[in-house]
Amino acid sequence: xxxLWDVATVATQFALYLGVLAAAGVMLCAALFRLDRYxxxxxxxxxxxxxxAGLSFALKGAAxxxxxxxxxxxxxxxxxxxxxPGVALGYRIAGLGLIVLGACLGQVGIWxxxxxxGLAVWSFNHVGxxxxxxxxxxxxxxxxxxxxxxxxxxxxxxLRRLVTTRMDLPRAADVSHLFxxxxxxxxxxxxxxxxxLSYYLxxxxxxxxxxxxxxxxxxxxxxxxxxxGLAAANKLRFAPALxxxxxxxxxHLATSITLEWAVVCAILLATAVLTxxxxxxx
Amino acid sequence: MKHHFLAAALSLLATGVLAHSxxxxxxxxxxxxxxxxxxxxxxTFMRDIRxxxxxxxxxxxDPVDLDLGDQTSFATGFALPLEGMGPGTYVxxxxxxxxxxxPLTGRFGFTVE
Numbered sequence: 164x165x166x167l168w169d170v171a172t173v174a175t176q177f178a179l180y181l182g183v184l185a186a187a188g189v190m191l192c193a194a195l196f197r198l199d200r201y202x203x204x205x206x207x208x209x210x211x212x213x214x215x216a217g218l219s220f221a222l223k224g225a226a227x228x229x230x231x232x233x234x235x236x237x238x239x240x241x242x243x244x245x246x247x248p249g250v251a252l253g254y255r256i257a258g259l260g261l262i263v264l265g266a267c268l269g270q271v272g273i274w275x276x277x278x279x280x281g282l283a284v285w286s287f288n289h290v291g292x293x294x295x296x297x298x299x300x301x302x303x304x305x306x307x308x309x310x311x312x313x314x315x316x317x318x319x320x321x322l323r324r325l326v327t328t329r330m331d332l333p334r335a336a337d338v339s340h341l342f343x344x345x346x347x348x349x350x351x352x353x354x355x356x357x358x359x360l361s362y363y364l365x366x367x368x369x370x371x372x373x374x375x376x377x378x379x380x381x382x383x384x385x386x387x388x389x390x391x392g393l394a395a396a397n398k399l400r401f402a403p404a405l406x407x408x409x410x411x412x413x414x415h416l417a418t419s420i421t422l423e424w425a426v427v428c429a430i431l432l433a434t435a436v437l438t439x440x441x442x443x444x445x
Numbered sequence: 446m447k448h449h450f451l452a453a454a455l456s457l458l459a460t461g462v463l464a465h466s467x468x469x470x471x472x473x474x475x476x477x478x479x480x481x482x483x484x485x486x487x488x489t490f491m492r493d494i495r496x497x498x499x500x501x502x503x504x505x506x507d508p509v510d511l512d513l514g515d516q517t518s519f520a521t522g523f524a525l526p527l528e529g530m531g532p533g534t535y536v537x538x539x540x541x542x543x544x545x546x547x548p549l550t551g552r553f554g555f556t557v558e
Contacts (some may be wrong), residue, residue: 228540
């Protein structure tokens, strides 16, 4: 059986990815597509991210001592606070806090929340394998990768809400069409960014197929391919049908978005395992 | 599908995890057989690490925390005094914070005849 601390660490990291990326993405999409009903989603995801960020920090303390005492040990928490995990936590608290504040301020606050989204995503540039390489170009690729993922995740809940509300179908058609146009540029760049990061992390085909890290990465790539298939169906079939006023397309699109959510969660879980529990190939 | 993936992720945790272990060399070496209890153990890592806890376990004794002394900064090499607990198998379990912000852990063992 897996160690309970390992399971808790992976689950918390998953919640952190989901909370930060979805909160940031919802705000990005709200600003780009002038969405109306996004505040509850943004606040909910941001609070999820805040709780997960705090718990993740405390679990790191437990990992340093090997038992629960590390979660409240001033020396361990002080060590973490003074190093990169503390910097990342600071950005997460500030960023997610600004998202909550911005969402509460109404339309005026949307740009406050977008700044918060940027800070929250930027937090991932301070911990992890890429950050440790101290390479500005790789840092830029990582931030683009995360921002693009946030953009993708951020549209899912608002768009599903639009397509399941009969009166909002024309608006849903516009949003899905515009998202598809932007995504046709962003997604290829996202794939290139992901491939670049993977190459620098894994380093060789042998390591890709012969190590637990590489095999988990391959599983993640398979899930991404599945997600691309769903996204292609949305863009090429359901969104154009919705533009033509086909109401059945709305139901298909809602189902497809639900499936996308499931695959996105699986991808985030795979990423959580990769970043918390597996060693990079040496 | 989600449940299948969760099961796969958990099984991966069960089989392989060994979360991040950049230990390059130790004295005594992992699996070594020594004629006498060494007075210290040394660990050399591939990257900088800040050790936070090192425990020695011996079959006949409760686990003992090794004294880190003033070795509380990021470094690649550490030498820690070891209290002799007689012949038998010693397991040294270490924990620390890597320079990338990841908690690290690992263990090695040796036998004293």
